[in-house]
Amino acid sequence: MKKKNIFTVICIALAIVTAMTITVFAGAFNSTAKENGNPTTISEANIPSESASVEEVVILDPVVVERVDPTSYDEANSMVDKAEKRLEIAEMVLTGLTDLGYDPDHPSIVLAHTDVENATSDLAFYQEKQTEWEKIHEWEVRKEEYPAATEAWLIMKEEFGWSDTVCAGIIGNLMAECGGCWTQDLDWQINTKHGLGMVQWIGGRRNQLVALYGDTPTVREQMMFMRDELYGNNGVTKQVTESQLNEIMNASSPEECAYAFASYYERCASQHRAPRKGYARTAYEYFVD
Numbered sequence: 001m002k003k004k005n006i007f008t009v010i011c012i013a014l015a016i017v018t019a020m021t022i023t024v025f026a027g028a029f030n031s032t033a034k035e036n037g038n039p040t041t042i043s044e045a046n047i048p049s050e051s052a053s054v055e056e057v058v059i060l061d062p063v064v065v066e067r068v069d070p071t072s073y074d075e076a077n078s079m080v081d082k083a084e085k086r087l088e089i090a091e092m093v094l095t096g097l098t099d100l101g102y103d104p105d106h107p108s109i110v111l112a113h114t115d116v117e118n119a120t121s122d123l124a125f126y127q128e129k130q131t132e133w134e135k136i137h138e139w140e141v142r143k144e145e146y147p148a149a150t151e152a153w154l155i156m157k158e159e160f161g162w163s164d165t166v167c168a169g170i171i172g173n174l175m176a177e178c179g180g181c182w183t184q185d186l187d188w189q190i191n192t193k194h195g196l197g198m199v200q201w202i203g204g205r206r207n208q209l210v211a212l213y214g215d216t217p218t219v220r221e222q223m224m225f226m227r228d229e230l231y232g233n234n235g236v237t238k239q240v241t242e243s244q245l246n247e248i249m250n251a252s253s254p255e256e257c258a259y260a261f262a263s264y265y266e267r268c269a270s271q272h273r274a275p276r277k278g279y280a281r282t283a284y285e286y287f288v289d
């Protein structure tokens with residue numbers, strides 16, 4: 001056998017040894033061998049000795065690994081890393097066998113192609129799971145960084161069914177009312193002579209809030225009260241007209257929504273309305289982009 005072929009065989013052998021080691025990670029995937037079904041991990045083939053002919057190669061049955069959903073962000077990342085290594089090894093084996101001169105229809109080549117296809121499919125599967133966990137992880141980070149703003153956003157978005165534009169416009173206003181240094185760090189418990197809660201309710205509106213939920217309404221209770229003031233539900237006095245409500249809810253941008261909300265619902269001084277556009281954009285970029 002030529003030196004080049006000897007070197008290639010050695011490379012394949014090393015790849016197979018590595019592959020056999022990598023298959024141990026199947027335990028991390030909760031691996032189970034099945035008699036039927038498509039293989040999902042690279043198989044091993046006997047590498048011919050220097051004196052063996054192509055016809056003497058013996059193909060072993062592929063190892064079947066059951067795919068499982070990762071249960072955490074870190075586990076998803078780990079599974080993607082391992083799937084990438086499996087694909088790299090499968091491609092290395094295919095390249096080595098091709099360099100040895102195996103015919104395209106030889107069982108070793110066919111199986112190597114299958115291994116690459118399965119490894120590619122597995123990688124795509126775990127990358128999709130990784131993306132799902134990345135989104136979950138992003139919200140966990142937001143909850144830790146800005147708990148009140150994140151809770152308010154999720155209530156508006158998931159429970160009230162409001163658009164990202166509306167959520168950002170309203171959060172932008174809350175940042176102006178109770179966000180220290182105009183950030184998403186909302187002081188939802190603020191209670192002074194100047195106002196109560198995230199909206200800074202005063203007068204009769206404050207009295208109605210306290211009558212319903214007490215002196216320290218939770219973030220959820222404040223968001224529910226705000227919604228009831230917008231729609232006039234649950235015996236709460238409606239604070240905007242239908243046309244004003246439509247302007248808020250159908251705004252074409254976070255900035256437009258923030259300005260309408262400040263004008264009709266918050267009713268802050270005119271000079272304090274324009275800055276809320278920028279706060280709304282900041283909220284949008286944080287929670288959406």
